[in-house]
Amino acid sequence: MNIRVELGGRSYPIRVVRGSLQEAGTFLSLNRRVLIVTDEGVPEKYAKTVAEKCLRPIIVTVPEGEQSKSFSQLEHLCRVMLEKDFTRTDCVVAVGGGVVGDLAGFAAACFMRGVDFYNIPTTVLSQVDSSIGGKTAVNLAGVKNIVGAFYQPKAVLIDPDTLSTLPPRQVSNGLAEALKMAVTFDADLFEIFERGEAMARLDEIIVRSLQIKADVVRQDEKEAGLRKVLNFGHTVGHGIESAAGLHGLYHGECVGLGMLPMCGETLRPRVLAALQKLNLPTKSPVAPEAILAALSHDKKTAGDKITVVYSAAPGAFEMRTLPLADFRRQIADAL
Amino acid sequence: MNIRVELGGRSYPIRVVRGSLQEAGTFLSLNRRVLIVTDEGVPEKYAKTVAEKCLRPIIVTVPEGEQSKSFSQLEHLCRVMLEKDFTRTDCVVAVGGGVVGDLAGFAAACFMRGVDFYNIPTTVLSQVDSSIGGKTAVNLAGVKNIVGAFYQPKAVLIDPDTLSTLPPRQVSNGLAEALKMAVTFDADLFEIFERGEAMARLDEIIVRSLQIKADVVRQDEKEAGLRKVLNFGHTVGHGIESAAGLHGLYHGECVGLGMLPMCGETLRPRVLAALQKLNLPTKSPVAPEAILAALSHDKKTAGDKITVVYSAAPGAFEMRTLPLADFRRQIADAL
Numbered sequence: 001m002n003i004r005v006e007l008g009g010r011s012y013p014i015r016v017v018r019g020s021l022q023e024a025g026t027f028l029s030l031n032r033r034v035l036i037v038t039d040e041g042v043p044e045k046y047a048k049t050v051a052e053k054c055l056r057p058i059i060v061t062v063p064e065g066e067q068s069k070s071f072s073q074l075e076h077l078c079r080v081m082l083e084k085d086f087t088r089t090d091c092v093v094a095v096g097g098g099v100v101g102d103l104a105g106f107a108a109a110c111f112m113r114g115v116d117f118y119n120i121p122t123t124v125l126s127q128v129d130s131s132i133g134g135k136t137a138v139n140l141a142g143v144k145n146i147v148g149a150f151y152q153p154k155a156v157l158i159d160p161d162t163l164s165t166l167p168p169r170q171v172s173n174g175l176a177e178a179l180k181m182a183v184t185f186d187a188d189l190f191e192i193f194e195r196g197e198a199m200a201r202l203d204e205i206i207v208r209s210l211q212i213k214a215d216v217v218r219q220d221e222k223e224a225g226l227r228k229v230l231n232f233g234h235t236v237g238h239g240i241e242s243a244a245g246l247h248g249l250y251h252g253e254c255v256g257l258g259m260l261p262m263c264g265e266t267l268r269p270r271v272l273a274a275l276q277k278l279n280l281p282t283k284s285p286v287a288p289e290a291i292l293a294a295l296s297h298d299k300k301t302a303g304d305k306i307t308v309v310y311s312a313a314p315g316a317f318e319m320r321t322l323p324l325a326d327f328r329r330q331i332a333d334a335l
Numbered sequence: 336m337n338i339r340v341e342l343g344g345r346s347y348p349i350r351v352v353r354g355s356l357q358e359a360g361t362f363l364s365l366n367r368r369v370l371i372v373t374d375e376g377v378p379e380k381y382a383k384t385v386a387e388k389c390l391r392p393i394i395v396t397v398p399e400g401e402q403s404k405s406f407s408q409l410e411h412l413c414r415v416m417l418e419k420d421f422t423r424t425d426c427v428v429a430v431g432g433g434v435v436g437d438l439a440g441f442a443a444a445c446f447m448r449g450v451d452f453y454n455i456p457t458t459v460l461s462q463v464d465s466s467i468g469g470k471t472a473v474n475l476a477g478v479k480n481i482v483g484a485f486y487q488p489k490a491v492l493i494d495p496d497t498l499s500t501l502p503p504r505q506v507s508n509g510l511a512e513a514l515k516m517a518v519t520f521d522a523d524l525f526e527i528f529e530r531g532e533a534m535a536r537l538d539e540i541i542v543r544s545l546q547i548k549a550d551v552v553r554q555d556e557k558e559a560g561l562r563k564v565l566n567f568g569h570t571v572g573h574g575i576e577s578a579a580g581l582h583g584l585y586h587g588e589c590v591g592l593g594m595l596p597m598c599g600e601t602l603r604p605r606v607l608a609a610l611q612k613l614n615l616p617t618k619s620p621v622a623p624e625a626i627l628a629a630l631s632h633d634k635k636t637a638g639d640k641i642t643v644v645y646s647a648a649p650g651a652f653e654m655r656t657l658p659l660a661d662f663r664r665q666i667a668d669a670l
Contacts, residue, residue, distance in 0.1 A: 075406045076476055078482050110482045114473065114557075137448065140413055147445045148414050149484065222449075 001207050005132060005214045006154060014132060014156040014214070016207055021046060021120070021159040025053030028118050029284060032056065032078060033090035035081055037104035037160070038330055042096040045166050058084055062103065069103050069138045071147070077107035080158055081115075091116035091154075097123035098130040098251070099278035110149035118325045119153045122162040125252055128209040129181075131156050133227075135215045143215055150222055158210075160203050169250070171199070172278045176233075176252035178209040179261060179274055183267070184232045185212045187315035193206070193274040196216025210244030229317050232309040235295065236331060240284055243292035247285040256280040261334035264312035268334060284335040288328050336542050340549045342487060342556055347398060347466060349549070351542055356381060356494040360388030363453050363490055367391065368425035372439035375399045376614040377431040378500050381457055393419055397438065400435070403474045404438050406482070412442035416450075426451035432458035433465040434495075437480070444486035453580055454488045457497040458510025458644075459537070460587055461546040466491050469550045469560075479573060485557055493545075495538050499649040504585070506534070506612045511568075511587035513544040514609055515594060518602070519567045520547045521633030522650035528609040550565070564652050568594035570630065571666060577629035578621040591615040594667035597646035603669065620668040623663050632655055 003014040015027055024030065034054040038047040041064035051057035060080055061237065062068040081090070092115060094104035101119050108117035137148025163171065175198055182189035189208050192201055220227040237258030239252060249257075254277045260282070263271050263294035275282050284291070295306075307321045322330075338349040359365065360399035369389040373382040386392035393413055397403040416425070425446040429439035436454050456466035471485025478603055500508065506516035510533055517524035522542050527536055528596060548565065572593030578584060584592075591610045595617070598606050610617050619626070630641075642656045657665075 071406060071410045072640060075475070082476055082478060082481060110484060112481060113470070113483045113485055135448070139409070141417055143417060146447060147443060148448045150448055 003210050003214055004206070005152070006218045008118050010152045012136075012153055012155050014158065015208055016127075016158040016160070016203070016210065018161045019159060020047050021162065024050050024120065024157060024192075027157055028053075028093070029091070029116070030057075030093075033084060033086050034058070035060065035077065035084075035086065035090075035107075036093045036095055037062065037077065037092065037100050038095040038105070039100050041070060042100070042122055046120070046162060047095045049293060050068050050093060050120060056235070062100070064099075066099060066139060068099055069145075071138060071140065073103055074107055074110070074138050075301040077104065078111050081107075081111050086111065086115065088112045088115060088136065093118045093120060094131075095120045095122060095128045097121065100147070101126055101131055102135070102137050105134075105151055105153065105238070106138060109136055109149040113159070116149065117153045119156045121156070121158060123166060124163055124206075125177055126174070127160065127163070127206050128157050128174055129177040129230075131142040131158070132210060132213055134221065142188055142242065146186065146242070147227050152221075154290035158206065160206060161296070163202065168176075168279070170283055171202075172280050173250040175205070175278050176256040177276075177278055178205050178254060179271075179278070180230070180232050181212045183259060183263070183271060183311050183314055184309065184317040185216075185231050185315060190274070190314035193277065194258075194270060196277040198278060228307075228319065229309050231319065232311065233257075235306065235308050236261055236291060236335075239291035239295040240286060243286040249281065249285065253281050256285050257282070257335060259311075261330040262308055263334075264310070264311050267311060267313055270314070288331040288335070291331060292324065338542070338545050338549055340487070343486045343554045347488055347490050349493065349545055351462075351493040351495070351538070353496045353538070354478050354494060355492055356384050356497065359455065359492060363428070364386075364426070364451070364483065365389040365392075367419050368419060369393070370395065370410065370412065370419075370421065370425075370439075370442075371430055372397065372427065372435050372442070373430045374403060374432070374435050377457055378433070378497075381455070381497055385428060385455060391419075397435070399434075400522075400531045401434060401474060401479070403434055403482075406473060406475065408438055409442055409445070409473050412439065413446050416442075416446050421450065422447065423447045423450060425573060426453065428455060430452045430455045430457060432461045436461055436466055437470070437472050437483070438459075438576075440469075440486055440488065441473060441483050443564075444471055444484040444629045449486070452486065452488045455492045456491070456493060458501060458503055459498055459541075461508050461509070462493050462495065462498070462541050463509055464512040464565075466493070467545060467548055469556065477577065479576070486619055487556075493541065495541060503614070507615050508585040510540070510607065511541050511591040511610075511615055512614050514535050514606075514613070515565070515567050515590060516541035516547045518594060518598070518606060518649055519564050519644065519648050519652040520551075520650060523646075525609070525649035528612065529589060531612040533613060563642075563654065564644050567646065567652065568592075570595065570641065570643050571596055571626060571670075574626035574630040575619055575621060578625040584616065584620065588616050590610050592617070592670060596665040597643055597645050598669075599645070602646060603649055605649070619666075623649065623666040623670070626666060627659065629664055
């Protein structure tokens, strides 16, 4: 299945095919210097398979986890490219999950003010969501994605076979982002989750999620309006993620929790049931106050009000600007 | 005088008026949080004058010189914005020369993936050239501008009165970049330099240089073709600048030297005379071998050839791809 993100001169193809990692050499232009960025949690064989298709590959393996989305790793990647004499016509390939994609994409955006970037996501979260759309970033002072660039990849290659090495918890974690798209944009996709068919219909979920996201990004690349809807669940989710540091919740798990306070009365129990079917948590390990405190740097706050995405029914959404007190009450009620 | 850089949705105005620093509050939108970035070499009063027009100003003064174009200063500026609760609707203003503009512009490009950026250049070099066009960057491992972004300012405010505090050597240094535009694009402007009228006609030179650059950037924002002509003198110039570290030559002085080997036989003595009229150096303090060695990371090299901008007559240019041996010979002949 091929999907295209239509962005004029920055349009690019997404290929979703089992076994396609082996096609990297034909689908991508790797006959040059290639910085392959992966992390210690990704099976080594994926990056090696890609490296075999490159004229001059250099693999950099960063530590697993959010701490790799840092200024120091960004500088490290740029230094490696400099030392290896990369020019503007060379490229960067991310092989891994969202952390690797965000970091490698930002390095590609900055090095020589932009070299080609390819994304080969190998986790459910990155395959259904983060690998397309061009959001790249690092974290700073504990605040996620606060420094980055909108920088579109030249192509995205998705091989669902790579998901077979993922622990089940990571699969569920990624599906939370697909559930987010179902709740806000696609009632039929939501039914797949409600019926508990998500694991069995993974490839279909990947494709439908990417189609939704590609369509949103086409309409609003820089998140001036519609694209903000993709933050459904993320405002509260980021708050939980920051505050829950020691509780070790994954990003998608936090987003799943974050959706609940932002659902209408009749929708909330349905989303809760869908989360349960995915074995995702439905109770926040942190209190509403801690969530709110962690949100003070959130990009969506302005003064004593907050703008959030709200859904009353599957496939529907609206933007709501709430006083922080109301927002707090909704969190307390739902979590 | 108002000039407009036409770039569709990213178009912006440039205002060149003596005394206009006092108009900052009306020409720019400063009714918000404003990070003002300046350096220790810029008279404090300029940043303070701008700060008086802002709702919530924060002045950050970095050390003078290229060493401030670093990852660590970039991170510092982002941290300050984070600590001061900057949101996507706040902005960054550069008050100073090219170093401050490049650094502050890159910070604005990255913070929250882009906040508004205004440039208020206070040196000849930044007023005639670097403040417009959207090239922002930091240096890494001694290589200039190797990490950065194309990020256009929202407006550029130029007050030639600020030049009165500059030492004469800095004025000449900046005029080298205007001479570069004259040689490649504007025979009439070149005559002003030949007649030794540059100092007396500074405002006119600023406006004409900006008009040339605005026109080039409009046609080729990302330096895919025509914009490369603005690198006239810069290939050899960067080499001298890197190699001459201890000799303390300024950027424009190196660019001036760098033009000589890239001029045709009849043009070279005329450019040499123009450099002398500006009290700019005409002999390189470093040998051709050292210049070539320093060029190995230059963005214009590819294999054993190099692509350079060449001029046979004022107002004319061509791109030439030379074997490195020929390139070396031209440097040895001219410098």
